Amino acid sequence: MNVLQRWLDSDVGYSFRQSPTAMVAAAIALVCLVCSAFAGWVAPTNPFDLATLELSNARLPPVWMEGGSSQFLLGTDDQGRDILSAIIYGSRISLVVGLASVILSVVVGVGLGLLAGFKGGWIDALLMRMCDVMLSFPAILVALLIAGVGRALFPNAHESLAFGVLILSITLTGWVQYARTVRGTTLVERNKEYVQAARVTGVAPLRIMFKHVLPNVMGPVMVLATIQVASAILTEATLSFLGVGAPPTSPSLGTLIRIGNDYLFSGEWWITIFPGLMLVLIALSVNLLGDWLRDALNPRLR
Amino acid sequence: MSKTQPLVVAHDLAKTFDVSAPWLNRVIERKPRQLLNAVDGVSFEIERGKTLALVGESGCGKSTVARLLVGLYEPTRGGLTFDGQDAHAAFKSPNARQMRQRIQMIFQDPYASLNPRWTVDDIIGEPLKEHGLIKDADELKARVTDLLKSVGLSPLDMVKYPHQFSGGQRQRISIARALATAPEFLVCDEPTSALDVSVQAQVLNIMKDLQRERGLTYLFISHNLAVVRHVSDQVGVMYLGRLVELADKHTLFGQPQHPYTRMLLDAIPKMHDTGRARTPVQGEVPNPLNPPSGCSFHPRCPQASDICRAERPSLRDFKGIKIACHAVV
Amino acid sequence: MSLLQVKNLVVEFPSRHGTLRALDDISFDIAPGEILGVVGESGAGKSLTGAAIIGLLEPPGRVAGGQILLEGQRIDHLDADQMRHIRGRKIGAIFQDPLTSLNPLYSIGRQLTETILAHLPVTPQEARQRAIQLLKDTGISAAEERIDHYPHQFSGGMRQRVVIALALAAEPQLIVADEPTTALDVSIQAQIISLLKKVCKDRGAAVMLITHDMGVIAETCDRVAVLYAGRVAEIGPVYQVINQAAHPYTAGLMASIPDMDSDRERLNQIDGAMPRLNAIPKGCAFNPRCPQAFERCRQERPDLVQAGANLAACWLHDGSAA
Numbered sequence: 001m002n003v004l005q006r007w008l009d010s011d012v013g014y015s016f017r018q019s020p021t022a023m024v025a026a027a028i029a030l031v032c033l034v035c036s037a038f039a040g041w042v043a044p045t046n047p048f049d050l051a052t053l054e055l056s057n058a059r060l061p062p063v064w065m066e067g068g069s070s071q072f073l074l075g076t077d078d079q080g081r082d083i084l085s086a087i088i089y090g091s092r093i094s095l096v097v098g099l100a101s102v103i104l105s106v107v108v109g110v111g112l113g114l115l116a117g118f119k120g121g122w123i124d125a126l127l128m129r130m131c132d133v134m135l136s137f138p139a140i141l142v143a144l145l146i147a148g149v150g151r152a153l154f155p156n157a158h159e160s161l162a163f164g165v166l167i168l169s170i171t172l173t174g175w176v177q178y179a180r181t182v183r184g185t186t187l188v189e190r191n192k193e194y195v196q197a198a199r200v201t202g203v204a205p206l207r208i209m210f211k212h213v214l215p216n217v218m219g220p221v222m223v224l225a226t227i228q229v230a231s232a233i234l235t236e237a238t239l240s241f242l243g244v245g246a247p248p249t250s251p252s253l254g255t256l257i258r259i260g261n262d263y264l265f266s267g268e269w270w271i272t273i274f275p276g277l278m279l280v281l282i283a284l285s286v287n288l289l290g291d292w293l294r295d296a297l298n299p300r301l302r
Numbered sequence: 303m304s305k306t307q308p309l310v311v312a313h314d315l316a317k318t319f320d321v322s323a324p325w326l327n328r329v330i331e332r333k334p335r336q337l338l339n340a341v342d343g344v345s346f347e348i349e350r351g352k353t354l355a356l357v358g359e360s361g362c363g364k365s366t367v368a369r370l371l372v373g374l375y376e377p378t379r380g381g382l383t384f385d386g387q388d389a390h391a392a393f394k395s396p397n398a399r400q401m402r403q404r405i406q407m408i409f410q411d412p413y414a415s416l417n418p419r420w421t422v423d424d425i426i427g428e429p430l431k432e433h434g435l436i437k438d439a440d441e442l443k444a445r446v447t448d449l450l451k452s453v454g455l456s457p458l459d460m461v462k463y464p465h466q467f468s469g470g471q472r473q474r475i476s477i478a479r480a481l482a483t484a485p486e487f488l489v490c491d492e493p494t495s496a497l498d499v500s501v502q503a504q505v506l507n508i509m510k511d512l513q514r515e516r517g518l519t520y521l522f523i524s525h526n527l528a529v530v531r532h533v534s535d536q537v538g539v540m541y542l543g544r545l546v547e548l549a550d551k552h553t554l555f556g557q558p559q560h561p562y563t564r565m566l567l568d569a570i571p572k573m574h575d576t577g578r579a580r581t582p583v584q585g586e587v588p589n590p591l592n593p594p595s596g597c598s599f600h601p602r603c604p605q606a607s608d609i610c611r612a613e614r615p616s617l618r619d620f621k622g623i624k625i626a627c628h629a630v631v
Numbered sequence: 632m633s634l635l636q637v638k639n640l641v642v643e644f645p646s647r648h649g650t651l652r653a654l655d656d657i658s659f660d661i662a663p664g665e666i667l668g669v670v671g672e673s674g675a676g677k678s679l680t681g682a683a684i685i686g687l688l689e690p691p692g693r694v695a696g697g698q699i700l701l702e703g704q705r706i707d708h709l710d711a712d713q714m715r716h717i718r719g720r721k722i723g724a725i726f727q728d729p730l731t732s733l734n735p736l737y738s739i740g741r742q743l744t745e746t747i748l749a750h751l752p753v754t755p756q757e758a759r760q761r762a763i764q765l766l767k768d769t770g771i772s773a774a775e776e777r778i779d780h781y782p783h784q785f786s787g788g789m790r791q792r793v794v795i796a797l798a799l800a801a802e803p804q805l806i807v808a809d810e811p812t813t814a815l816d817v818s819i820q821a822q823i824i825s826l827l828k829k830v831c832k833d834r835g836a837a838v839m840l841i842t843h844d845m846g847v848i849a850e851t852c853d854r855v856a857v858l859y860a861g862r863v864a865e866i867g868p869v870y871q872v873i874n875q876a877a878h879p880y881t882a883g884l885m886a887s888i889p890d891m892d893s894d895r896e897r898l899n900q901i902d903g904a905m906p907r908l909n910a911i912p913k914g915c916a917f918n919p920r921c922p923q924a925f926e927r928c929r930q931e932r933p934d935l936v937q938a939g940a941n942l943a944a945c946w947l948h949d950g951s952a953a
Contacts, residue, residue, distance in 0.1 A: 014647060192414040192415075193409040193410070193411055193414045193415035194414060194415055194416055194417040196369075196374060196407075196409065197407065197409065197415055197476075197479065198428065199374060200372045200373070200374060200402065200405075200406060200407045201402060201406075201428060201429045201432055201433075201483075202398060202399055202402040202432060202433070203428070203432055212417055212420075215417075215419040216417070216418065216419055359816040359817060359818060360816050468904055469673070470904065471904075498672035498673050498843065498905075499672065499843065499845070499884060499887055499888050500672060500883065500884060500887045500900065500901045501672075501904065502887075503887035503888075503889075503898040503899065503900040503901075504900045504902075506889070506898055507897055507898055507900055510896075510897070525816070525817060526889075527817075527891060528846075528888070528889040528890060528891045529889050531889060531890075531891060531894070532889040532894075532895065532898065555891070565818060566817060566818060567891075568821075569817055569818045569820070569821035570817055570821070570846065570891060571820065571821065571824060571844070571846035571847045571849065571850040571851075572846050572849065572850070572891055572892070573845050573846050573849045573873055573885070573888060573890065574849070574873070574874070574890070574892065586786050586787075586788050586789070586816075586818075586819060587816060587818075
């Protein structure tokens with residue numbers, strides 16, 4: 001609690017309290033997070049338990065429309081699955097994939113960026129050229145490639161492998177921005193006198209990198225990571241929509257949108273619209289949070 | 303080891319930096335390699351317990367000399383002897399730790415010389431932990447308390463962050479950190495240049511007290527000749543990487559011999575004794591990448607002659623001082 | 632009549648911690664053609680005073696009280712447009728860093744002529760001739776060619792000369808120079824100081840020289856004002872303030888400056904530090920650190936009173952009973 005109190009009193013905490021957008025966005029993101037974490041308790045039904053499904057419940061409209069049932073607040077899809085439960089479970093997949101790929105990107109990107117900035121020379125040149133190459137490929141294309149290769153290599157892929165491939169494909173292009181940002185900041189911090197003081201004392205370079213420089217370069221990384229969570233979720237949704245993302249047995253929001261897409265013109269709009277709205281809500285709130293964080297941490301705007 | 307052997311002996315120290323454009327640019331744009339002779343053959347001795355001050359303007363290389371002396375740079379040429387030992391060989395050997403315990407550094411910028419994310423006890427405690435000088439957290443706390451008191455700060459400041467202190471207090475924390483390993487030799491790179499005058503007085507007094515109490519030897523880098531006058535025993539004047547004059551304090555300030563030293567002393571705005579006639583100063587410090595031939599001061603020197611343009615003067619003994627000048631020697 | 636009169640100036644900064652008074656009742660005058668030094672340590676408010684006069688206070692800072700009069704007209708409450716006309720034409724400014732004072736994308740000739748044309752009724756050709764003359768006056772050789780060069784082609788000292796030329800371009804009567812020589816080498820400092828003195832005397836322009844370097848003040852100024860914690864501690868002729876300071880802070884400050892000519896074992900030090908803006912003591916701001924403080928100092932804030940040749944804000948010199 002002491003840490004929380006200190007944070008709330010700090011300049012960043014003050015800025016948070018002053019910004020209604022940030023507080024609302026944070027609240028929404030938190031609610032989504034909690035709901036998806038405890039999906040088993042929150043969702044009215046488990047839509048992927050085949051035993052509970054009944055085809056007679058298929059394609060029911062939302063509760064406020066004619067024909068709707070209070071058992072299925074947002075309606076059902078073609079298999080009789082409750083849309084509300086589906087999007088709660090689906091957003092769990094989306095959030096897990098989003099967060100996991102960002103965490104992995106941060107670890108890889110920050111590590112490589114520190115190395116490049118600290119060592120300089122050919123390591124730096126090599127890493128930066130790698131970044132340039134990675135950036136010239138569109139992220140979706142790379143992800144499609146990896147996913148396609150994954151499927152070809154493991155045609156009877158177990159579910160978790162599919163997720164692993166999905167996370168990997170998003171990480172592969174995601175780490176680059178962290179590496180570049182961190183490298184730039186490392187180059188600046190490396191020449192500062194507190195680093196030189198540590199060198200004069202005889203501290204090993206690796207220790208200097210992680211204990212001295214790393215805490216000082218994490219600021220911009222936090223902002224990037226927050227915004228990238230939204231982008232990763234959207235990428236995952238796109239991949240799932242295209243059919244190469246989450247498997248249909250545990251559909252993410254993207255998969256749900258795809259499934260519902262087929263029924264859009266036959267009038268059962270709720271099957272695709274509600275997952276879409278959920279996706280927008282998550283991505284928007286995370287993005288707004290990232291925007292606020294970037295402005296709060298910018299010393300010039302303070 | 304005789305008592306009169308100087309603690310620090312620098313012999314023909316030189317450091318060249320490669321400041322060429324990146325390889326790709328050089329190939330495409332056909333640019334030549336560019337080398338910067340930041341320090342070009344500097345020799346001096348410092349006796350135990352004394353202070354040598356190096357003065358000069360921007361580009362003279364005094365900061366590079368400071369960094370050579372603490373092992374942050376490897377010399378391109380020449381060597382450094384510390385207490386009879388080859389210092390740079392020691393820095394590279396497995397026993398580097400022992401050498402590093404005895405030589406420490408204080409930096410110019412009080413804001414950049416302390417890690418903004420570390421608390422004061424971590425900052426001061428790092429050298430203690432690194433060199434294994436303490437056994438446990440209690441001993442660490444005790445040592446840090448002693449160090450803070452010795453620079454006039456309260457032990458309660460231990461848990462604070464650098465941004466909670468003023469410039470002068472931060473500089474004191476830097477001094478406390480430098481003293482943690484009980485070093486014999488302190489290299490001070492413009493330690494008071496960024497401080498207000500009254501704060502500067504406090505810090506300089508502390509440094510002098512500490513020197514007296516602990517028998518410290520200082521290398522004091524500064525561009526402020528008045529400060530140098532106050533703290534030093536010996537003064538070396540540098541210009542574009544070379545020493546032009548090296549003398550004890552009273553001789554240098556009383557009878558400066560080298561034209562550059564004279565120009566420097568004359569140019570300083572003085573608080574008292576204003577309004578007297580002065581020789582106007584010519585020109586500016588030339589680009590270190592492209593120094594003038596021969597004696598690098600000749601374009602600005604009122605006593606320059608042909609030999610000054612052609613031949614570089616070496617540092618020679620002259621009437622008890624060392625000076626590099628054709629006109630004087 | 633005074634060229635510039637600052638009367639009871641108050642500058643405040645509203646912040647989340649409350650309103651901070653950065654300048655608290657500052658008053659001084661500058662006569663036409665006079666060079667006034669404004670000296671003080673970090674946080675004393677000297678740069679803020681200059682910024683307030685030029686009208687370049689960074690928000691949320693604002694002038695919260697008092698008046699600034701230029702040639703008898705109030706200028707502290709003018710809007711941005713009106714201030715723009717005054718700036719340059721009547722008041723010129725020189726800042727510390729010559730690198731950032733000049734626009735790197737335009738030639739110096741263009742920057743000079745732009746200023747001249749904005750304020751003076753001359754043709755572009757005449758403006759260019761004036762610019763060349765200005766460059767010559769500030770000691771830049773081969774002015775006719777160098778006028779078309781860019782800032783990066785000049786060295787530090789040369790750039791500061793260009794900045795001085797720029798400040799003088801529209802022939803202002805007052806120049807506010809904020810630490811003009813601090814970023815320069817010692818030998819260049821001397822050149823720039825004597826240049827500044829010369830061109831201003833030649834043109835009859837008054838100078839407000841803001842710096843922390845007493846040596847520069849001693850060499851250049853006629854009078855000097857010493858600021859402490861946003862207030863004027865002492866103001867008077869330069870020689871008197873340096874050698875016969877009436878205010879204990881001034882005396883302590885002068886004594887703590889290492890002197891080129893004397894050899895002292897210990898420098899005089901004033902214990903403690905200047906108070907932060909949100910923690911200024913009651914009464915005289917200097918009283919906790921003052922070796923001569925007495926009860927009245929802790930209770931009442933002193934006004935500037937005559938103390939020999941200077942004006943000092945100190946109860947030691949107040950004629951009435953303590």
